[in-house]
Amino acid sequence: MSxxxxxxxxxxxxxxxxxxxxxxxxxxxxxxxxxxxTAKKINLASHPEAKMYRTNLRNALxxxxxNFAGKYILTYWGCGTGCRQGALIDAQxxxxxxPVELQGVSAGGIELxxxxxxxxxxxxxxxxxxxxxxxxxxxENNNQHGxxxxxxxxxxxxxxxxxxxxx
Numbered sequence: 001m002s003x004x005x006x007x008x009x010x011x012x013x014x015x016x017x018x019x020x021x022x023x024x025x026x027x028x029x030x031x032x033x034x035x036x037x038t039a040k041k042i043n044l045a046s047h048p049e050a051k052m053y054r055t056n057l058r059n060a061l062x063x064x065x066x067n068f069a070g071k072y073i074l075t076y077w078g079c080g081t082g083c084r085q086g087a088l089i090d091a092q093x094x095x096x097x098x099p100v101e102l103q104g105v106s107a108g109g110i111e112l113x114x115x116x117x118x119x120x121x122x123x124x125x126x127x128x129x130x131x132x133x134x135x136x137x138x139x140e141n142n143n144q145h146g147x148x149x150x151x152x153x154x155x156x157x158x159x160x161x162x163x164x165x166x167x
Contacts, residue, residue, distance in 0.1 A: 025149040025160050027124035032070030034123050037061075039094035046095035049087075053077075057089060057096060066091045069125045069152045074102075076118065082106050084117060085134070088152075100134055101150060101157045107131035108145055125152040126160070 042057045044050045050057060060075035068074040068088065076086030086102035089095070107117050108131045119128040129148040146164040150157040 024163075025126055025151075027121050027126050030125040030151050032123055032125050034066055035071045035092065037066055037073070037091040039089070039091055041094055042089065042096060043094040044096075046093075047087075047098055049098045050096045053087065057087060061089055061091075061094065065122075067122045068120045068127070070123065072152070074118075074120055074127075076102065076105070079104060082108070086118070097155065099157050101127075101129070101148070103134035105129055105132065105134045126150070127152060127157065 039061060042050065042054065042061055044054055056075065056077050060073050064073045064075065066073060071091050073089040073091050074086060075089065076084045079085040084102075084105045086098075086105070088097040088099065088102075090097075102118075105117060112130055115128075115130050117130055119130075120126065127148075127150045129150070132145055133148045133150075144162070144164055146162055148159065149161040151160050
């Protein structure tokens, strides 16, 4: 009788482990309090790349409300066929961040279905990238193809989960 109980317990534990491994991060797991945009201009001195993209950044600040992680404007522009490059603007200070994960994002042939290449919400620190996350355009940083779940930590992203695309 104890062998049956052990077997049932083992199967239950194995099944639970498999189910938990498949849980995907959700926006509600990474909440952010949404604040109002107060910055009047981009702080071009806040990042060395800011001056190069000043028109895109100024337009985003002028024409967008907070759309990511409670106080940021996530903005992006094309960088080639099927490629996006982006930045985060702190909507209170005008400071700009160019996380490597937003430099050279590409779907790379992944079937997006009902998804956008980058998905995010204004009330969450979670960013989801379908395809290849940016690698700063460095060939030695070629990322794997799949779905990336990142948490914004205020100055950088932290990878929460990655699901590799099946070949």
